Amino acid sequence: MFKPISTARSSGKFRSFDELAKRLVSEFTDLDWPAPRALAVKLGDIDRGDKVWWTRRPSHASALATLLEAPLVDLGLHDAPAGDAFQFTTFPELAPITLARETSCEIGFPVSAAAGKEGDRLAFWLDVAPPRHAWRGPDNEISWLEFLPGTGLSFFWAALRARTRHEHMVERRLRDAGERLRQAGNLILLVEQPCDNADLIALAEAHRDLNLLIVAPFSAPEGDTDAPSTWLPSWEVLTGQIDGRMAALRNPQDFFNSIARYEWRIHDDWQARLLDWVEKRISRTTDDTLFTAKGVANWLSSFPEGWQFVRGPADLLAVCRLCHLSRETELPRVSDLNAGQRLLEQVTRADKALSRRFKELVDARLAARQLSWNDPLTAAQWAAFAPAASVALDETTLLSIANGANQAERRKRAMAVAEYIQETGIAPLIEARFLVETRDGMLVLAPQFLVDLVARDLLMQIIREQPVDHWAMYCHDKDRRVLIDAALGSMSIGELLPVLDRIKEMPADALARIGAGEALFWEIGKRLSDMRTVPEAFACLAGMVLPRLAETDLTPAPWTRPADNEDESLEWNTICWAWSIWCDRPPMHLPESWTWHFPGWAPDLAVGMTPWFWPTLLPDRPALSYKWKRMMAVAGQLVQKFTRPPEYPPEFLAPILLAEGIRGRWPVDFKWLEAIMSETDRERRNAAENLLLRELNRIGSTAAPKLLPFLMEFLFSGRTDGMRQVLFYRSRIRTWVLEHVSYEDVSACLDEVQLEALWQVPHSLPPRLLLGMLADSSPVEESRLPARIGAIRVLGAEHVDALTRLLGSESLGMAAAERLWKVSPETVERTLTGGASTQDAAASLRVLILSAPLERTGVAADAVLDFPSLLAPGERADWAKPRLPNAQAHTETLWAILDHSKAH
Numbered sequence: 062m063f064k065p066i067s068t069a070r071s072s073g074k075f076r077s078f079d080e081l082a083k084r085l086v087s088e089f090t091d092l093d094w095p096a097p098r099a100l101a102v103k104l105g106d107i108d109r110g111d112k113v114w115w116t117r118r119p120s121h122a123s124a125l126a127t128l129l130e131a132p133l134v135d136l137g138l139h140d141a142p143a144g145d146a147f148q149f150t151t152f153p154e155l156a157p158i159t160l161a162r163e164t165s166c167e168i169g170f171p172v173s174a175a176a177g178k179e180g181d182r183l184a185f186w187l188d189v190a191p192p193r194h195a196w197r198g199p200d201n202e203i204s205w206l207e208f209l210p211g212t213g214l215s216f217f218w219a220a221l222r223a224r225t226r227h228e229h230m231v232e233r234r235l236r237d238a239g240e241r242l243r244q245a246g247n248l249i250l251l252v253e254q255p256c257d258n259a260d261l262i263a264l265a266e267a268h269r270d271l272n273l274l275i276v277a278p279f280s281a282p283e284g285d286t287d288a289p290s291t292w293l294p295s296w297e298v299l300t301g302q303i304d305g306r307m308a309a310l311r312n313p314q315d316f317f318n319s320i321a322r323y324e325w326r327i328h329d330d331w332q333a334r335l336l337d338w339v340e341k342r343i344s345r346t347t348d349d350t351l352f353t354a355k356g357v358a359n360w361l362s363s364f365p366e367g368w369q370f371v372r373g374p375a376d377l378l379a380v381c382r383l384c385h386l387s388r389e390t391e392l393p394r395v396s397d398l399n400a401g402q403r404l405l406e407q408v409t410r411a412d413k414a415l416s417r418r419f420k421e422l423v424d425a426r427l428a429a430r431q432l433s434w435n436d437p438l439t440a441a442q443w444a445a446f447a448p449a450a451s452v453a454l455d456e457t458t459l460l461s462i463a464n465g466a467n468q469a470e471r472r473k474r475a476m477a478v479a480e481y482i483q484e485t486g487i488a489p490l491i492e493a494r495f496l497v498e499t500r501d502g503m504l505v506l507a508p509q510f511l512v513d514l515v516a517r518d519l520l521m522q523i524i525r526e527q528p529v530d531h532w533a534m535y536c537h538d539k540d541r542r543v544l545i546d547a548a549l550g551s552m553s554i555g556e557l558l559p560v561l562d563r564i565k566e567m568p569a570d571a572l573a574r575i576g577a578g579e580a581l582f583w584e585i586g587k588r589l590s591d592m593r594t595v596p597e598a599f600a601c602l603a604g605m606v607l608p609r610l611a612e613t614d615l616t617p618a619p620w621t622r623p624a625d626n627e628d629e630s631l632e633w634n635t636i637c638w639a640w641s642i643w644c645d646r647p648p649m650h651l652p653e654s655w656t657w658h659f660p661g662w663a664p665d666l667a668v669g670m671t672p673w674f675w676p677t678l679l680p681d682r683p684a685l686s687y688k689w690k691r692m693m694a695v696a697g698q699l700v701q702k703f704t705r706p707p708e709y710p711p712e713f714l715a716p717i718l719l720a721e722g723i724r725g726r727w728p729v730d731f732k733w734l735e736a737i738m739s740e741t742d743r744e745r746r747n748a749a750e751n752l753l754l755r756e757l758n759r760i761g762s763t764a765a766p767k768l769l770p771f772l773m774e775f776l777f778s779g780r781t782d783g784m785r786q787v788l789f790y791r792s793r794i795r796t797w798v799l800e801h802v803s804y805e806d807v808s809a810c811l812d813e814v815q816l817e818a819l820w821q822v823p824h825s826l827p828p829r830l831l832l833g834m835l836a837d838s839s840p841v842e843e844s845r846l847p848a849r850i851g852a853i854r855v856l857g858a859e860h861v862d863a864l865t866r867l868l869g870s871e872s873l874g875m876a877a878a879e880r881l882w883k884v885s886p887e888t889v890e891r892t893l894t895g896g897a898s899t900q901d902a903a904a905s906l907r908v909l910i911l912s913a914p915l916e917r918t919g920v921a922a923d924a925v926l927d928f929p930s931l932l933a934p935g936e937r938a939d940w941a942k943p944r945l946p947n948a949q950a951h952t953e954t955l956w957a958i959l960d961h962s963k964a965h
Contacts, residue, residue: 064108065136069129078104078492081128089124098440098488099502105492111153112138147219150497151379151508155339156346160223166338168331168374169212174280174322183323186227186249186274203264203310204274204321205281210435211373212327214278218251221276225249235260235275245270252277253501264310281320282310332361332377339381356389357381363394365550369543370395370510379508383408396551401514408511415489422446422490422506423515427541434540437503440487443496447486513544520548525556529563529577536576536621549584554595557581561599575609579619582606586636589643590691592698603640604647617658628688634658635692642698657711660699666707693717693752712736716749720756723764734771738792741784750793757797765801766810772798773815790825799826804833820848824855831856832863841872850876858884865892868905878912886917893924907931911940918944922954929961937961 066078075081082100094100103114104125115122115138122138129136146157158165171183183204208214222229229249232238236259238250245268252275256264261282267273275281310320328334336354343350357380364370371377383392383404393403402420409415425446426432432442465471490496496504506512523532524545535541549557561581567574582602588595610617616624617637624630641661656663693713700717706727710718715736722729737753740746757764776789789795807830811819823831831852841849853876856864861884867877881889889909896906906924910931913921922944925937932940941958948955 065131066104066108069131074129077101079488085124085128088128092121092124094121098491099498101488102491102498105494107136107138109153109494111148111150147216147223149378151375152339152382152385153494154347154382154385155378156342158342160220165216165220166335167328168334169217169325169327171206171323172326174207174324183274186225187221202272202321203267204323206274206276206323206325207280208276208278208325210278211376212325213374214276214325216374217325218276221249227274236263239263239266242267242271242273244268247272249274249276251275255279256282261310275320281322327373331374332371333358335374335377336381339378343385350385351388352381352385353389357384360384360389360392360394363396365396370513370547372509376508376510379510395514399518401511401516401518404511405515409493415493415495418447418486418490419495419506420515420519422487423512424519426506427516427519427535427544430534430538430541434538434544435509437499437501437505440504443487443490443504443506447490513547516544517547517551520544521551524548524552524560529560529567530571530573533573533575533577533580536580539623542580542621545580546584549580550587554588557584558596558598561602565601565605569605574605576621578602578606579621582640583619583622583636586639587691589639590635590695592694595643597644600644603644604649607647607651608649617655628686631692632688635688635695638692638695638699642695642702661702666703666710689748706730713749716753716756719753720760723757723760723767729767729771731771731774734768734794735775735778738775738788738794739785741788746788747793753794754797757794762801765798766806768794768798769802769807770810770815773811773818776818777815790822799830802830804830804837807833808837817845817848820845820852823848823852826852828856828860832860835863835867835873843872846872849873853877853880856880856884861885861888865905868908869901874904874908875912878908881909882912882914882917889913889917890920893920896928903928903931911936915944915947918948919951919954922951922958925958926954926961934961 066081069075070077070081075084078101079097081104082097085100086094086097095103106112107115115125122133122136126133126136126138146159148157149155171187183206186204208217218231227247227249229251230238230241231251231253233253235250235252235256238252241248241250242263243266248271250273252260256279333354336357340352340354343352357377361371361380371380387407392407393400397403402416405416405419409419422443426434429446432438463471465473487496490506491504495507497507499505520532520535532545535545549560552560560577564574564577564581567577581599582605585595585599585602606619607617610619618624619633622629622633624633637658638660641659643661646659646662651659651662656666660666696714696717700714700721703721706718706722707714715733719729719733719737721727722733737746737749740749757768772789772792772795776786778785807816807819819826820834835849835852850873853864853867853873861881864877864881864884865888868874868881870877878889893906893909896902906928910921910924922941925932925940929937937958941955945952945955
């Protein structure tokens with residue numbers, strides 16, 4: 062790689078990046094430079110191909126070129142990217158993207174936080190130009206788009222800034238935009254810090270004609286969640302009172318005056334999308350790469366499902382850079398022993414000093430529980446984690462301290478040198494871009510997935526070798542707890558047995574025992590959920606952990622793990638279910654409210670209500686998350702233990718209970734099918750139907766006639782409900798049943814009323830069933846003929862034989878003839894020219910002639926002349942006369958038919 066700054070150093074123009082930075086600051090005082098230490102990092106960026114800072118500051122670049130006595134072109138600073146070019150900081154070798162002109166990778170989309178639906182109304186803000194028939198825009202509306210960590214906020218904002226037609230600005234706090242908020246117009250505002258009361262006041266004081274989109278890495282403020290829903294503004298809002306406006310803004314149930322809340326959600330396949338996009342982009346810009354999308358995907362597959370070490374696009378691009386520089390086959394698998402250390406050595410190119418310093422920072426940061434795991438720190442904070450480097454002080458530096466005017470001045474100079482020495486300890490990490498500067502001048506250790514992997518390895522060693530209290534307290538920290546879970550999840554069951562013994566030896570009320578016990582209970586529960594073998598020795602964990610949970614609440618909430626949302630509650634309950642299925646109930650009283658938390662220990666689930674904590678049916682995602690897949694696998698094990706179905710099961714059990722009923726384990730309950738088919742949320746219904754269809758395919762076609770009556774019951778139970786009708790006809794369960802059922806099955810399992818209802822929409826039925834119905838020779842009441850005629854009208858050319866057989870039917874022959882003329886006129890023409898050898902054939906010819914369309918008059922008229930006995934004289938006249946006005950070349954034939962009719 063071309064390294065112009067290192068080349069200049071090797072030629073003797075300066076001794077270090079720090080020295081060059083200090084000379085720039087001292088010699089070009091008219092320019093606004095960052096601190097020398099930070100400037101040294103930016104000089105190193107040039108060698109690494111990251112030139113954005115310099116190319117956006119031509120005066121600074123010229124100063125550097127002047128000092129080095131080199132033209133800008135030799136430093137690679139002559140080709141400044143466009144102002145809207147986005148640099149991929151975790152993959153600097155990837156060509157910057159010009160957002161105003163190039164197509165970026167779509168990995169996310171906005172959804173309404175309230176309904177979980179796509180945020181169509183945000184199109185006004187996010188589209189470059191409004192679609193022709195799009196909604197015109199908000200009416201004095203405040204919208205809030207939240208970005209969760211790792212969902213691509215930086216890239217989104219860069220793209221929006223390059224493409225939007227609206228005014229946009231960035232502020233640290235919402236109140237910092239107060240002056241602009243008091244003006245009318247359209248504004249997009251990126252806010253960096255969470256809101257407090259002062260920010261909400263600024264929002265409440267916003268101009269009444271301001272349309273505002275707030276983009277933020279945190280959620281909009283909410284007030285009283287029990288506040289009443291309303292479509293009308295309160296008196297305080299109408300009269301412009303600030304308190305009333307603030308209350309309305311914070312009330313999600315205030316449909317017109319509250320903040321419209323949205324979330325940015327990344328696609329389930331976002332990784333595949335981004336990898337494919339990176340591969341195409343790299344292939345257009347360079348041949349010097351080892352990257353392949355398939356290779357990265359293969360390496361990522363070594364991460365256990367559910368691990369979040371690759372948390373977002375920035376982490377994935379860092380992995381891409383790794384596989385750009387090294388073949389993925391050369392990288393350690395994440396499940397390998399000491400994978401983090403081995404990967405670190407790979408990334409640092411076996412620079413032992415650099416690897417050691419990186420690991421030292423991870424170790425020290427892990428132990429600093431007073432600091433969060435992921436937040437950026439100042440250079441001084443990072444430097445405090447790293448042992449100071451050995452620095453040789455030259456005579457000039459020492460004399461500058463000695464020559465201080467007084468003791469205070471000498472102390473000040475000495476402290477400055479000491480700080481420099483200490484910060485030199487992290488200088489190699491900054492230069493190698495392992496410590497990366499954030500927007501606000503802080504530093505973050507990167508890439509995050511490597512930091513987490515190294516921390517996991519350190520924790521595995523600590524858990525194996527150290528007392529429990531050396532790691533258990535991390536369980537009370539949400540970010541470090543993830544690392545504990547990863548470490549325990551990477552250890553063999555044999556390695557976990559000594560850990561269990563050490564936990565058992567601790568006093569029952571020891572805080573470390575509580576945290577470690579719950580962590581191990583959690584890990585064993587996950588292994589049980591995955592149907593992995595676990596020694597019975599671990600069964601004692603239930604007796605250690607659960608009695609203490611009983612002291613907390615009506616529900617068995619763990620001390621160290623929140624269960625505040627659906628995902629957290631789902632994972633915890635999956636683990637509880639797995640424990641109750643695997644081991645015997647511990648010798649303790651289980652509150653009745655715990656019944657559905659530990660259903661495997663319940664004496665009888667056929668009675669009792671389902672508790673409040675279960676979601677309605679299944680998640681509103683296009684595909685089931687790994688957490689739901691794990692829960693459904695455990696649920697399948699649980700249902701196998703049932704001798705009879707629960708009276709009030711959680712709705713997500715409906716597909717499994719229904720399938721077992723079809724298998725004959727118990728009578729089918731209509732409410733199970735209704736729970737699936739009546740779900741109006743498309744994604745939830747699709748997820749539930751997928752589960753049931755999987756079971757139906759396992760059972761086979763014998764399931765179809767058993768399920769059909771219940772399908773028809775669903776239809777009849779809501780005949781006046783238009784939405785229910787739509788759900789019935791669009792259901793994939795209905796489609797599967799009709800694909801696998803025969804006409805004989807239908808006739809046998811449905812009564813007359815249900816049969817007629819089934820035929821009402823013939824175009825939504827398989828032709829096989831329609832043909833069976835039409836072939837049925839049983840008498841048909843006149844009121845039911847329209848359904849049969851409708852069935853005939855959806856048959857195609859492939860059904861000519863069936864249509865031909867129907868020509869002799871007194872009630873359906875005319876409809877069959879009309880359909881034959883439409884789908885296979887050549888067949889009709891052959892029949893008409895062939896004559897009638899039997900009475901049945903004559904009847905068929907007769908109905909074909911009578912039904913002939915005007916454009917087929919010629920061939921039908923010839924048949925009338927050839928076989929005059931098929932029609933009575935009056936019928937011939939009545940047939941021919943209306944066709945004369947448009948007879949054209951067939952006029953003479955029609956007159957001949959009329960003359961022949963008069964003669965008889």
